[in-house]
Amino acid sequence: MGRKLLLEKANVPGIRGYDVYRQQGGYAAVEKALRMTPEEVVEEVKKSGLRGRGGAGFPTGMKWSFLAKPAGVPRYLVCNADESEPGTFKDRYLMEFIPHLLIEGLVAASWALGSNRTYIYIRGEYAWIVDILEQAIAEANAHGWLGKNIKGSGFDCQIYVQRGAGAYICGEETALIESLEGKRGNPRIKPPFPAVKGLWDCPTVVNNVETLAAVVPILNIGGEEYAKIGTGKSTGTKLISACGNINRPGVYEIDMAISVEEFIYSEEYCGGIAGGKRLKACIPGGSSVPILPAKLLLRTAKGEPRMMTYESLSDGGFQSGSMMGSGGFIVLDEDQCVVRHTLTLARFYRHESCGQCSPCREGTGWMEKILHRIEHGQGRTADIDLLWDIQRRIEGNTICPLGDAAAWPVAAAIRHFRDEFEWHVNNPEECRRRNYGLAHYADELVSALP
Amino acid sequence: MMAKFTDDMKAEVARIVDRYPEGKQKSALIPVLLMAQAACDNWLSPEVMDEVGALLGLEPIEVYEVATFYSMFNLQPVGRHVFEVCQTGPCMLKGCDDIIGHIRSRLGIGVGETTPDGLFTLKAVECLGACGYAPMMQLGKTYREHLTPERVDAIIEECRNMSMA
Ligand SMILES: Cc1cc2nc3c(=O)[nH]c(=O)nc-3n(C[C@H](O)[C@H](O)[C@H](O)COP(=O)(O)O)c2cc1C
């Protein structure tokens, strides 16, 4: 059993309410933080090695220390609860089952950053979670963890929940800020970075839900202790939301010290591939990161076991590796068609492009159309090269990383499953009749684990 | 004008505006539009949008450009019960296409259409953050997960009963 720092108490009856949460040791991290200076809290987070859990994996302590602090200008902390990356549903789980953990982390982080108004920007579809958060905030207010002069510290802080209204792009931090200002979610050109000019042009930190919740155990056990969990630069625990063709889909908290093989096949986690089938492919970190065929997923190109860590998942770069991303772990069994799956992702990115940059706006539409053609038996061999060419022209040529996020899944699908695309082109009749891809990519290691 | 917003709603708008610093009431736009939509048969007519603009001191165009950007705003009337079925990759792996097919045949409408009695609208939407509980749909404020044809039938029945009560 790995160590649980975030979800350990998530199943305690009544933990959603303040009383049980407090009895279980809740808000001790805030008490501790308020006895420290804000700088000391930032230092503790630095020591922990915590990396942002929203997707990019940027060191949180460093991000906090970049926050500009001009005199007389308010600073803001914004919690990113937009969670819209396909395959990702971990923040929802955390907020739904143990909402006070996030609120506690937010109070401590607001103290560290000097944010008197802190916002949780949550995707509009999570409507019932808004009620859960509002309730937790009301309770925290009633018990003096929010409001004026929190526990006699002289620090004032209020947390507000802001709903989005359906737009993946608002998960990108500058689009989120625009949306929070009441505008369309068009990402801003950086620099200036939010740390200098963010919400209402004030210095702003945007952090993911899981990142901010992790501040609680970091303060409780100390940054150094936290850094001992995991491996290398992947410290602490990580929430993984697992979905697709596995026996036990759900949200798991892992030590970043287990192998991908263990994660997929052990009963503690995914419980193996559903229906006794074999593993064909997996997107390990949310729809934007490269898909890997079974053999590259379980073993790196060097033949080493691949681990559930930032470093190991990206080992081999995009040639033979992928990324930890947001921890959205999507598993495809041997009967799944990679072309069809990639088509749904291309449609997603076309739908979600904000339209500011032509490579992204036009390119995502082109990719969807071409994939649609191939999937429906009307593709040509040249289409595969055209797809490759389009994705290459999007990547790196846009205002925000959504362009890359749209390009990578298509590139990886062609890179690793080219003959499946060719099969679609060469077997137009058959691919109209049945939707199965080629099973020869599937794993032979299925029984390797006891 | 000002026909749709009750005093209670205006008080709620004031509470929302209070979340932001002085002069930043534009930030209230999305929450207020969501509230207005919920109060006005689940869609935003130009009149309702203009009213929201007037309440917040915004130009009409500032409201329209936001209302047209976000997928949760309906700019046309919709049915009383809107089935928003997720169709993105992870849900596809778990058979959402069959679920959408089943709903289409049960309700006799295509994706994007509303039944003639105005009871149901079917939409295919993108990932809702429920991929592990697929196939799924959003129905109003809640998610309906682990859908099967039988569960879909039960949901349709539930909606019909609700509308008769
Ligand atoms: C298109 C796009 C969508 C994103 N969606 C999310 C999201 O839903 N949640 C999130 O926390 N970060 C998301 N991010 C990353 C944020 O921009 C930002 O890096 C993150 O919130 C920082 O928090 P962290 O350092 O705690 O990870 C997205 C980025 C891009 C480019």
Ligand code: SF4
């Ligand atoms: S890359 Fe796409 S989503 Fe990002 S700013 Fe450009 S058009 Fe908008």
Ligand code: FES
């Ligand atoms: S893909 Fe359907 S909820 Fe995520």
